[in-house]
Amino acid sequence: MNLATHGSICETLVAMIVSHAAAAGATAVPVAPVAMGWGDVLSQQLITGVSNGMIIALIAIGYTMVYGIIELINFAHGDLCTLGSFLALTLVGALGMEAWAGLGGTAAVITLLICSAIFCGALNWTIDRVAYRPLRGKPKLALLVSAIGCSFILVNIALFWGGLPMDVFGGGNQAAAPKDFPSLISNENLLGAKSAITVTWRDLFVVIVTVPLMIGLTWLVKSTRLGKAMRAVAQNPTAAALMGIDVNRVIGSTFLIGGALGGFASVIYALYNNTISFQMGYRTGMDAFTAAVLGGIGSLPGAVVGGIVIGLVRALSDGYIEARWTNSVVFGILILTLVFRPSGILGAKLREKV
Amino acid sequence: MLKNIASLCLLAFLVTPTLAQGDKPEKVLKIISSLPRTGSANAQTTTMVNGIQLAIDEVHGKIGDYTIVYEDMDDASPQRGNWDPAVEAQNANKAARDERVIAYIGTFNSGASKISMPVLNKAGLLMISPAATYPGLTKPGKGEANEPKIYRPTGKINFFRVVPADDLQGFVAAEWAKDMGVKKVYILDDRELYGKGIANVFEKHAKEIGIEVLGREGIDPKASNFKSLATKIKAAAPDMVYFGGTTQNSAGQIAKDLHTANATPKFMVPDGCFEKAFIEAAGAENVNGSAFITFGGLPADKLTGRGAEFRAAYKKKYNLKENEEPEGYAVYGYEACKVLLDAIPKAKTMDRAGILQAVSETKNYDGALGIWSFDENGDTTNTTMSGNTVENGEFKFVKVLGK
Numbered sequence: 001m002n003l004a005t006h007g008s009i010c011e012t013l014v015a016m017i018v019s020h021a022a023a024a025g026a027t028a029v030p031v032a033p034v035a036m037g038w039g040d041v042l043s044q045q046l047i048t049g050v051s052n053g054m055i056i057a058l059i060a061i062g063y064t065m066v067y068g069i070i071e072l073i074n075f076a077h078g079d080l081c082t083l084g085s086f087l088a089l090t091l092v093g094a095l096g097m098e099a100w101a102g103l104g105g106t107a108a109v110i111t112l113l114i115c116s117a118i119f120c121g122a123l124n125w126t127i128d129r130v131a132y133r134p135l136r137g138k139p140k141l142a143l144l145v146s147a148i149g150c151s152f153i154l155v156n157i158a159l160f161w162g163g164l165p166m167d168v169f170g171g172g173n174q175a176a177a178p179k180d181f182p183s184l185i186s187n188e189n190l191l192g193a194k195s196a197i198t199v200t201w202r203d204l205f206v207v208i209v210t211v212p213l214m215i216g217l218t219w220l221v222k223s224t225r226l227g228k229a230m231r232a233v234a235q236n237p238t239a240a241a242l243m244g245i246d247v248n249r250v251i252g253s254t255f256l257i258g259g260a261l262g263g264f265a266s267v268i269y270a271l272y273n274n275t276i277s278f279q280m281g282y283r284t285g286m287d288a289f290t291a292a293v294l295g296g297i298g299s300l301p302g303a304v305v306g307g308i309v310i311g312l313v314r315a316l317s318d319g320y321i322e323a324r325w326t327n328s329v330v331f332g333i334l335i336l337t338l339v340f341r342p343s344g345i346l347g348a349k350l351r352e353k354v
Numbered sequence: 355m356l357k358n359i360a361s362l363c364l365l366a367f368l369v370t371p372t373l374a375q376g377d378k379p380e381k382v383l384k385i386i387s388s389l390p391r392t393g394s395a396n397a398q399t400t401t402m403v404n405g406i407q408l409a410i411d412e413v414h415g416k417i418g419d420y421t422i423v424y425e426d427m428d429d430a431s432p433q434r435g436n437w438d439p440a441v442e443a444q445n446a447n448k449a450a451r452d453e454r455v456i457a458y459i460g461t462f463n464s465g466a467s468k469i470s471m472p473v474l475n476k477a478g479l480l481m482i483s484p485a486a487t488y489p490g491l492t493k494p495g496k497g498e499a500n501e502p503k504i505y506r507p508t509g510k511i512n513f514f515r516v517v518p519a520d521d522l523q524g525f526v527a528a529e530w531a532k533d534m535g536v537k538k539v540y541i542l543d544d545r546e547l548y549g550k551g552i553a554n555v556f557e558k559h560a561k562e563i564g565i566e567v568l569g570r571e572g573i574d575p576k577a578s579n580f581k582s583l584a585t586k587i588k589a590a591a592p593d594m595v596y597f598g599g600t601t602q603n604s605a606g607q608i609a610k611d612l613h614t615a616n617a618t619p620k621f622m623v624p625d626g627c628f629e630k631a632f633i634e635a636a637g638a639e640n641v642n643g644s645a646f647i648t649f650g651g652l653p654a655d656k657l658t659g660r661g662a663e664f665r666a667a668y669k670k671k672y673n674l675k676e677n678e679e680p681e682g683y684a685v686y687g688y689e690a691c692k693v694l695l696d697a698i699p700k701a702k703t704m705d706r707a708g709i710l711q712a713v714s715e716t717k718n719y720d721g722a723l724g725i726w727s728f729d730e731n732g733d734t735t736n737t738t739m740s741g742n743t744v745e746n747g748e749f750k751f752v753k754v755l756g757k
Binding site for chain 2: 036040041044045048049052155156159170174176177178179180182183187198269272274275277278279280283287315316318319320323324326327
């Protein structure tokens with residue numbers, strides 16, 4: 001996906017030079033919209049698609065890791081991310097982060113990322129400990145129903161949380177209303193105000209945070225002791241236990257890591273979209289789950305590829321077909337892919353599940 | 355023996371509710387409201403319910419020998435965060451079955467009215483909406499070919515509204531856009547009855563008065579953002595974007611993404627967004643001076659006569675601060691209940707049919723919204739509309755629209 005981002009920025013630069021003449025006459029607010037050629041529009045849609053896709057991918061990893069190791073579709077994962085972003089908004093309000101200027105702004109973002117990751121990781125670990133672990137070895141359906149139950153509980157916690165009497169939550173009298181998330185990251189166009197294409201710090205931020213996380217995770221799974229144990233448990237829990245691996249601990253770590261990535265994703269989501277609501281987990285979770293299936297559930301690179309594909313398809317469908325068809329297009333592509341490759345884009349190639 | 359006891363218990367269970375209802379059936383008149391209580395419309399609903407309560411308190415909860423009982427029902431569900439067809443149907447059926455209920459105040463969303471209207475029509479129960487504005491609910495020829503007949507299976511009219519319908523609002527919105535010098539517009543809707551309906555009216559009239567329509571599209575209200583759509587709109591370079599829809603269906607996120615992408619200088623929305631939740635969801639910096647909101651009436655602080663009295667009484671009763679105003683629909687909640695309470699003494703029989711008849715004969719009513727009547731379709735004859743914008747994160751009245 002590194003290449004994809006790189007490609008679209010190159011296109012952007014080329015298109016910027018091409019459309020430079022047309023781009024005159026745009027300065028102060030309210031600015032007359034800059035004329036965009038078809039190349040500009042396409043590049044912009046690709047940028048949007050990749051940014052959205054990265055967020056989806058980060059959440060999809062949480063689904064795919066858990067599935068890979070205990071074959072559970074953890075329906076609570078999307079709603080876990082909702083709580084992560086609610087925590088972030090609470091911190092923004094409590095610490096007055098809107099006023100942190102310059103380097104302080106960066107510090108604010110880093111604080112949010114870390115706090116939310118720790119919170120979501122710990123919460124996901126707790127959910128596993130309380131709701132899933134007692135059901136290990138029981139019929140898979142029990143586990144699935146437990147996950148759906150957790151999802152409902154988390155949604156309702158978010159609904160309750162939204163009613164906090166804080167200014168950032170609208171004073172607390174509109175618990176269910178969408179909440180505006182302050183723009184901690186500048187929305188200034190890095191290509192200059194006259195460019196027809198907009199690449200902002202927000203777009204870069206998504207990539208800057210997501211890519212190292214994915215690389216780090218790959219390293220963790222491929223090269224560390226814990227990663228080795230995770231792969232072993234994924235392949236055969238009984239054999240792994242016989243080899244002296246503490247299976248429950250490894251599964252707990254998987255939930256911890258998946259949850260932490262969800263925590264990162266929730267902050268990125270909030271800073272990128274600037275709106276959070278108690279229901280956001282449903283849609284993002286659905287997209288992420290679709291991405292995980294499309295890429296091949298259980299496969300880490302698959303989740304990343306699936307996420308970016310879905311982000312791009314959504315953007316192109318919104319841009320060139322019609323927004324109302326987007327969901328149909330996404331699921332149409334999912335069905336077509338599964339018909340021809342039942343285990344997803346990258347699913348079949350991989351032997352191990354994590 | 356055990357079987358006998360069991361059947362006795364069952365019998366008792368079946369009989370008890372009837373007895374309880376039969377206690378003093380002739381002395382209670384029950385009013386139900388069915389409005390969205392869960393979701394971002396709740397703040398708006400709270401002020402409507404406050405308005406209803408205020409009207410009931412003004413008569414001290416009694417008309418003649420009859421006690422007025424009021425129940426505030428929610429037609430939204432947490433799963434949807436918005437009005438829910440299943441809940442609305444449940445509310446309507448419950449109201450229809452309860453003999454004591456003589457009026458149903460609701461709904462807020464036109465789509466919800468579509469569900470409850472036929473149920474209540476068959477039950478002969480009066481329905482007064484403070485906010486549902488889709489024209490097809492009452493006006494023949496303004497909606498689908500079979501509207502409004504399908505909502506009136508008995509052929510009798512039982513649905514009334516105190517708010518002017520969207521065939522007027524969409525019309526004046528287009529006029530207002532033209533006044534502001536808009537030449538090219540891009541139209542979006544949320545694909546719901548209300549949003550799509552008003553966008554249709556807007557589109558039709560915009561074309562009639564020479565505004566070029568660059569595009570028309572339904573959105574996915576639950577999408578996480580509309581950045582791709584904003585890019586597409588930016589490429590089309592309109593002078594204004596019109597969104598037919600509500601706050602619950604992402605009006606705030608759309609405003610935000612359009613502003614961030616610098617896609618349009620003006621963003622116009624109908625009364626479904628005339629609530630503080632819209633500004634909060636969008637973020638004030640994204641709508642200040644660039645968002646324009648039409649509303650089927652006047653904001654509370656512009657009301658005169660009995661409307662001004664209402665505002666003063668409301669602010670006193672609910673301890674509003676000097677600079678705080680009730681939300682736009684509070685007065686409609688009040689008026690819907692008030693017109694009902696004023697009609698009850700005129701009813702020939704104190705039952706559903708009598709009260710329905712009395713309300714339908716309302717003529718030249720001197721209410722908080724001015725002097726108005728119900729016409730033959732059940733619509734208000736009021737046509738006062740207002741155009742509003744946002745300044746410093748607050749709604750600001752711009753002008754009276756329409757005739």
